[in-house]
Amino acid sequence: MTTPPIVHESSPDTHHDVYSRTIFGFWVYLLTDFMVFATLFITYAVLHPNTFGGPSGKELFNLPFTLIQTLLLLTSSLTVGLGGVCAHRKLKKWTLFLFFITFLFGIGFMWMEVNEFTRLIEGGNSWQRNAFLSVYFTLVGTHGLHMLFALLWVIVLLIPVCYHGIKPNSVKRLTCLRMFWQFLNIVWVFIFSIVYLLGVA
Amino acid sequence: MIDPVHGWNVSFKPVIIGFVLSLLLILAAYFIVVEPVLAGWSLTFVIIGLGTLQALLQFVFFLHLGAESKPRWGLMIFLFMVLVILVIVLGSLWIMHNLDYHIMPTKGY
Numbered sequence: 681m682t683t684p685p686i687v688h689e690s691s692p693d694t695h696h697d698v699y700s701r702t703i704f705g706f707w708v709y710l711l712t713d714f715m716v717f718a719t720l721f722i723t724y725a726v727l728h729p730n731t732f733g734g735p736s737g738k739e740l741f742n743l744p745f746t747l748i749q750t751l752l753l754l755t756s757s758l759t760v761g762l763g764g765v766c767a768h769r770k771l772k773k774w775t776l777f778l779f780f781i782t783f784l785f786g787i788g789f790m791w792m793e794v795n796e797f798t799r800l801i802e803g804g805n806s807w808q809r810n811a812f813l814s815v816y817f818t819l820v821g822t823h824g825l826h827m828l829f830a831l832l833w834v835i836v837l838l839i840p841v842c843y844h845g846i847k848p849n850s851v852k853r854l855t856c857l858r859m860f861w862q863f864l865n866i867v868w869v870f871i872f873s874i875v876y877l878l879g880v881a
Numbered sequence: 882m883i884d885p886v887h888g889w890n891v892s893f894k895p896v897i898i899g900f901v902l903s904l905l906l907i908l909a910a911y912f913i914v915v916e917p918v919l920a921g922w923s924l925t926f927v928i929i930g931l932g933t934l935q936a937l938l939q940f941v942f943f944l945h946l947g948a949e950s951k952p953r954w955g956l957m958i959f960l961f962m963v964l965v966i967l968v969i970v971l972g973s974l975w976i977m978h979n980l981d982y983h984i985m986p987t988k989g990y
Contacts, residue, residue: 707944707955711962718966722973747911754903761896761943768891862943866936872907873932877914881924 699852706856710863713826717867720819721874728879732810737879740805742796746876749792750868756785757865764858770846775854776838782861783834786827793824816875823871826864833857899942906935 728737763778797817800806807817837857841850910931913919919927940946940959947956 704955708958711958714962715965715969718969722970725970726973726977743911743915747907750907751904754900754907757903757939757943758896758900761899762893765891765893765896859944862939865943866939869903869907869932869936869939873910873928877910877928878925881914881917881928 699848702852703855703859706859710859713863714867717819717822717870720815720822721870724815724819724875727811727815730811732812734810734813735805736812737816737875740800740803741876741880743876743880745792745796746872749789750872752785752789752792753865753868756782756789757862759785760858760861764855767846767851767854767858770851772841772845775846776841779834779838779854779857783831783838786831786834786861790824790827790831793820793827797821819875820871823864823867826860826867830857830861830864833860895942895945899939902938902942903935906931906938 759778760782763775763782766774766778800813805813807814834857837850837853841854844850846854910928913924913927913931917924941948946959947953949955
């Protein structure tokens with residue numbers, strides 16, 4: 681060791697390498713997660729006509745309800761994007777505010793999804809009924825599970841920011857969370873188009 | 882304000898542009914389905930096309946695809962992901978359709 685380890689907590693440039701490597705690694709993870717969703721989408725595309733005499737998407741889905749859900753998630757994608765910018769500019773209060781708003785939109789989205797799932801199950805249309813419902817619950821449920829983890833992640837990240845302010849490490853973590861959230865919104869775009877819009881059309 | 886280190890991450894503008902464009906595309910797709918302007922395969926292709934376009938816009942404006950500097954590893958990995966997904970999706974559709982055609986004689990193709 682010829683050079684002593686120097687830590688500059690205040691300047692983000694010394695973290696540039698760690699920062700960009702982390703973001704790149706997370707980007708690769710997100711793209712592999714897309715492949716997971718692609719296999720679920722193709723399973724849906726193959727199995728969705730097999731309703732075994734049960735109702736199809738046309739009778740089951742409530743399109744205005746899902747439109748509101750979609751707009752909630754899109755707006756949360758906006759607020760998390762703005763929150764990410766504020767985190768880079770080290771605006772602590774705005775970052776906390778925007779990520780908290782994102783969290784509330786996420787809760788609203790999840791509440792609507794749980795509502796829809798209970799409506800389907802109480803109507804006797806659970807995942808056990810036919811291949812269409814199995815694959816529908818698997819696809820939308822996997823997205824919902826990702827959302828649940830994203831919500832937990834928001835709480836875990838906001839507590840240290842609340843107490844210690846925005847450190848270079850927290851910029852990195854908040855950026856990963858922002859990318860994850862926006863990735864989930866992109867997956868939802870396909871769920872909305874393929875499952876809901878084409879299911880009703 | 883473009884930071885040489887973090888690129889687009891420090892500007893509000895792309896986020897807002899991406900939001901407005903996505904909103905317009907969502908409403909367009911919704912109205913095409915609710916007021917049945919199209920039917921059959923053309924409707925399917927238009928809806929999937931609008932969805933793919935919206936996803937691409939969100940990749941560019943939210944996740945800053947292609948905004949990085951020269952060795953564009955992020956973009957390359959993205960293109961590889963697109964290739965893998967196309968192989969999975971088109972290959973599965975082709976194989977499953979073929980199976981359906983050959984082993985489900987009751988369907989009467």
